[in-house]
Amino acid sequence: MTYEKGPDHSRRKERSRQAILSAARALVMEEAYEKVTVEAIAARAGVGKQTIYRRWPSKSAIVFAALLALSEDADGQSVTLPDTGDLATDLKLVMRATAHEFSDPPFDKLIRALNTEIANDPALAAEYREKLAQPLDEAKKTRLRSAQRAGQLDPEADLDLVLEVLYAPLFQRWLHRSGPLTPAYADSLVDVTLRAFGP
Amino acid sequence: MTYEKGPDHSRRKERSRQAILSAARALVMEEAYEKVTVEAIAARAGVGKQTIYRRWPSKSAIVFAALLALSEDADGQSVTLPDTGDLATDLKLVMRATAHEFSDPPFDKLIRALNTEIANDPALAAEYREKLAQPLDEAKKTRLRSAQRAGQLDPEADLDLVLEVLYAPLFQRWLHRSGPLTPAYADSLVDVTLRAFGP
Numbered sequence: 001m002t003y004e005k006g007p008d009h010s011r012r013k014e015r016s017r018q019a020i021l022s023a024a025r026a027l028v029m030e031e032a033y034e035k036v037t038v039e040a041i042a043a044r045a046g047v048g049k050q051t052i053y054r055r056w057p058s059k060s061a062i063v064f065a066a067l068l069a070l071s072e073d074a075d076g077q078s079v080t081l082p083d084t085g086d087l088a089t090d091l092k093l094v095m096r097a098t099a100h101e102f103s104d105p106p107f108d109k110l111i112r113a114l115n116t117e118i119a120n121d122p123a124l125a126a127e128y129r130e131k132l133a134q135p136l137d138e139a140k141k142t143r144l145r146s147a148q149r150a151g152q153l154d155p156e157a158d159l160d161l162v163l164e165v166l167y168a169p170l171f172q173r174w175l176h177r178s179g180p181l182t183p184a185y186a187d188s189l190v191d192v193t194l195r196a197f198g199p
Numbered sequence: 200m201t202y203e204k205g206p207d208h209s210r211r212k213e214r215s216r217q218a219i220l221s222a223a224r225a226l227v228m229e230e231a232y233e234k235v236t237v238e239a240i241a242a243r244a245g246v247g248k249q250t251i252y253r254r255w256p257s258k259s260a261i262v263f264a265a266l267l268a269l270s271e272d273a274d275g276q277s278v279t280l281p282d283t284g285d286l287a288t289d290l291k292l293v294m295r296a297t298a299h300e301f302s303d304p305p306f307d308k309l310i311r312a313l314n315t316e317i318a319n320d321p322a323l324a325a326e327y328r329e330k331l332a333q334p335l336d337e338a339k340k341t342r343l344r345s346a347q348r349a350g351q352l353d354p355e356a357d358l359d360l361v362l363e364v365l366y367a368p369l370f371q372r373w374l375h376r377s378g379p380l381t382p383a384y385a386d387s388l389v390d391v392t393l394r395a396f397g398p
Contacts, residue, residue: 112318112319116315119311119314119318120232120311120315122376125375128375158387160378161368161387164368164371164372165364165395167371168367168368168370168372169360169363169367169368171371172363172370173363173367175314175318176318176327176332177321178328188360192364192396193395195396196364196391196394197391
């Protein structure tokens with residue numbers, strides 16, 4: 001007897017993938033990260049442990065995939081930043097959204113757990129950069145290049161450095177819980193960055 | 200029979216404290232952090248496990264104390280930053296030293312291990328802020344206030360924000376291994392910060 005791997009098979013596979021990623025997200029948000037096990041994720045998703053291990057080698061790989069899936073658009077389009085023609089307005093919108101997202105307790109737990117793994121696992125750090133950080137950075141740089149053409153940003157500015165100055169203070173404040181992530185703080189990072197890299 | 204707790208006792212206690220902290224530093228630099236145990240630290244230091252537990256409640260507390268001891272001056276003086284009268288020169292000296300320190304493999308391992316604990320332990324994060332980050336920040340702010348008086352920095356600048364813009368990009372680049380920590384990079388962070396917060 002052979003199984004035909006047709007549309008039904010693909011749909012089942014995708015349903016099981018989604019169930020595993022949802023289960024991983026839910027468990028990481030409920031429990032201390034180190035207490036979450038692949039067994040518990042499998043049980044919550046209603047699949048066998050082997051179904052998980054066929055696709056992901058470790059708990060950190062599943063949690064990373066779960067985070068990655070959150071940033072996939074429903075239509076598979078890549079992320080773009082708003083472009084109203086006014087860089088300060090657009091960046092403040094994005095930075096306020098980022099500050100709000102990092103202040104959200106369930107998201108906080110997920111990204112904090114992943115950060116721990118990334119800080120201690122160079123291979124996962126490389127995968128994080130390639131699959132999540134770099135595509136997001138490219139979307140941001142597209143917006144910055146548009147601002148350079150519009151004369152709102154130094155045409156010689158190093159865009160990697162611009163993004164670091166914009167985001168790293170918020171990231172560090174969040175990671176070390178050293179201050180509040182308010183909309184006013186998000187705005188001040190945009191103002192500082194535009195003063196540093198103005199035309 | 201009673202023991203007199205005189206100078207000899209104090210000296211012995213201090214010697215045992217130093218032996219424990221050195222052992223903790225050595226082990227964290229040699230092994231994966233999660234494999235370092237309080238037992239191994241005690242064995243390396245030549246003390247009983249109870250001697251450690253009388254002073255520190257956990258492995259992360261010992262490792263934190265070990266890091267803290269590194270920043271103690273021999274004469275117990277608090278840290279100060281150089282003040283030649285030229286803010287850019289002084290900050291570049293400090294930032295180059297910081298970049299060099301974070302690029303040093305044994306220090307990298309110690310501070311990476313501690314960062315993992317801090318990110319996941321709000322109580323340790325608070326202790327880190329109080330005992331290490333805030334005294335260092337105060338030393339840096341003293342230098343920045345001197346620059347404000349000298350007309351080299353906006354007198355209205357939020358000094359916490361200045362320090363974040365100066366240090367957070369380097370911290371994030373180090374944590375995520377997203378770029379090299381060169382002297383030129385250290386200098387560029389100083390230049391960017393002074394453009395953003397110039398008078």
